[in-house]
Amino acid sequence: MSAAPASHPLPSYLQANNLGPWGVYLQQVDRVTPYLGNLSRWVETLKRPKRALIVDVPIHLDNGTVAHFEGYRVQHNVSRGPGKGGVRFHQDVTLSEVMALSAWMSIKNAAVNVPYGGAKGGIRVDPKTLSRGELERMTRRYTSEIGIIIGPNKDIPAPDVNTDEQIMAWMMDTYSMNQGSTATGVVTGKPVDLGGSLGRREATGRGVFTVGAEAAKHIGMDISTARVAVQGFGNVGGIAGKLFAEAGARVVAVQDHAGTIFREAGLDVPSLLRHVAHTGSVAGFAQAEAIANDLFWEVDCDILIPAALEQQINGSNAGRIKARMVIEGANGPTTPEADDILHDRNVLVLPDVIANAGGVTVSYFEWVQDFSSFFWDEAEINARLVRIMREAFAGIWQVAQDNKVSLRTATFIVACKRILHTRELRGLYP
Numbered sequence: 001m002s003a004a005p006a007s008h009p010l011p012s013y014l015q016a017n018n019l020g021p022w023g024v025y026l027q028q029v030d031r032v033t034p035y036l037g038n039l040s041r042w043v044e045t046l047k048r049p050k051r052a053l054i055v056d057v058p059i060h061l062d063n064g065t066v067a068h069f070e071g072y073r074v075q076h077n078v079s080r081g082p083g084k085g086g087v088r089f090h091q092d093v094t095l096s097e098v099m100a101l102s103a104w105m106s107i108k109n110a111a112v113n114v115p116y117g118g119a120k121g122g123i124r125v126d127p128k129t130l131s132r133g134e135l136e137r138m139t140r141r142y143t144s145e146i147g148i149i150i151g152p153n154k155d156i157p158a159p160d161v162n163t164d165e166q167i168m169a170w171m172m173d174t175y176s177m178n179q180g181s182t183a184t185g186v187v188t189g190k191p192v193d194l195g196g197s198l199g200r201r202e203a204t205g206r207g208v209f210t211v212g213a214e215a216a217k218h219i220g221m222d223i224s225t226a227r228v229a230v231q232g233f234g235n236v237g238g239i240a241g242k243l244f245a246e247a248g249a250r251v252v253a254v255q256d257h258a259g260t261i262f263r264e265a266g267l268d269v270p271s272l273l274r275h276v277a278h279t280g281s282v283a284g285f286a287q288a289e290a291i292a293n294d295l296f297w298e299v300d301c302d303i304l305i306p307a308a309l310e311q312q313i314n315g316s317n318a319g320r321i322k323a324r325m326v327i328e329g330a331n332g333p334t335t336p337e338a339d340d341i342l343h344d345r346n347v348l349v350l351p352d353v354i355a356n357a358g359g360v361t362v363s364y365f366e367w368v369q370d371f372s373s374f375f376w377d378e379a380e381i382n383a384r385l386v387r388i389m390r391e392a393f394a395g396i397w398q399v400a401q402d403n404k405v406s407l408r409t410a411t412f413i414v415a416c417k418r419i420l421h422t423r424e425l426r427g428l429y430p
């Protein structure tokens with residue numbers, strides 16, 4: 001019998017010198033390992049995805065030519081239940097990124113204790129360059145290609161960056177046509193008329209707001225007078241900004257892919273949301289001042305909400321951030337280096353793996369409602385969401401206090417213990 005290697009070698013499909021977001025995730029696992037007790041003997045399980053599928057997605061373009069896109073679906077861990085996680089359409093999507101996002105889904109689902117493993121998917125494409133017909137054909141072909149590993153009991157995709165309710169409707173229809181019967185439970189984040197859940201569209205932003213408000217109580221911050229800066233004003237950032245504004249906070253700065261806007265007295269969030277719905281970005285919003293993108297990071301504010309892409313808060317800007325609290329609406333927005341800088345500067349970071357878990361929590365409600373074909377009203381959904389988020393956050397806060405660790409490490413402690421405990425209970429097959 002040969003001894004297990006001291007540290008696990010990287011799979012051959014990754015480059016050690018360019019690990020990307022997967023490298024960030026591995027560092028986070030290393031940080032939590034000393035706190036896992038006897039369960040740490042299973043930790044290698046977390047350091048590789050269970051299954052990674054790479055697919056070619058060919059489609060006819062409107063001009064008569066054929067284009068090929070690179071697609072992925074990664075199931076990181078399914079010890080606690082079927083895989084669950086979004087699908088991202090973005091020109092920079094890589095296998096490393098999808099692997100990391102799938103792993104963060106394992107952690108997130110365990111942190112809020114919904115009965116799922118972690119998965120994620122993506123296509124390397126800028127969907128803004130496609131016509132609606134091309135987008136539909138690409139979505140359908142991708143769904144067919146990954147159809148061998150997804151399903152209501154296997155792996156349930158959902159929206160992420162640049163994917164929405166319509167894309168979920170096409171995915172559900174494609175999967176159902178291939179199966180020969182309607183399977184609404186194969187994706188979540190669907191239109192309400194197709195088995196979607198009330199409250200799902202707002203759920204991630206509502207979760208961001210809920211944990212932000214809970215953390216504010218712990219550090220004696222008054223939300224109703226707080227100044228908030230938001231990066232990314234799509235589903236997550238837009239709703240979070242709206243809820244903070246409704247609670248009395250001033251949203252002073254917003255940045256998206258097209259520019260950065262600022263207003264000391266606070267932006268009129270409902271009218272900014274209408275502007276974004278109409279024009280596609282915050283740029284050109286009349287009732288604000290346009291500022292240089294890099295200045296966004298040093299705006300005077302109490303709460304900073306990164307709600308766009310990964311690695312936005314890094315060694316180059318973490319030292320300039322003025323906020324007392326960062327709420328990670330996006331997945332992986334803070335590099336480990338920036339995490340340390342923020343920690344040293346006493347900035348409280350509410351990590352993605354709990355802060356943006358509201359979306360998957362209501363996705364879980366959607367899936368449950370689809371199975372029973374019995375639908376709940378929005379007040380019930382929001383009340384259940386808020387209860388789950390508050391309870392999960394309270395538990396994580398306590399673990400952070402007990403172990404004198406960051407909230408990120410505390411969330412990983414709670415989640416990794418849950419995942420590895422089920423790993424141990426199930427044992428290794430065969």
Ligand SMILES: NC(=O)c1ccc[n+]([C@@H]2O[C@H](COP(=O)([O-])OP(=O)(O)OC[C@H]3O[C@@H](n4cnc5c(N)ncnc54)[C@H](O)[C@@H]3O)[C@@H](O)[C@H]2O)c1
Nearest residue numbers: 161162204232233234235236256257307308330331356359
């Ligand atoms: N939608 C969900 O339910 C959900 C759940 C959990 C986590 N997330 C995460 O939240 C983040 C945002 O997702 P979303 O669903 O709101 O996506 P979205 O497509 O609705 O919005 C993305 C926003 O980011 C902005 N953006 C893109 N590139 C940018 C750049 N280079 N600089 C600044 N802004 C940029 C876009 O302009 C847009 O405002 C992602 O990290 C996603 O993984 C989303």
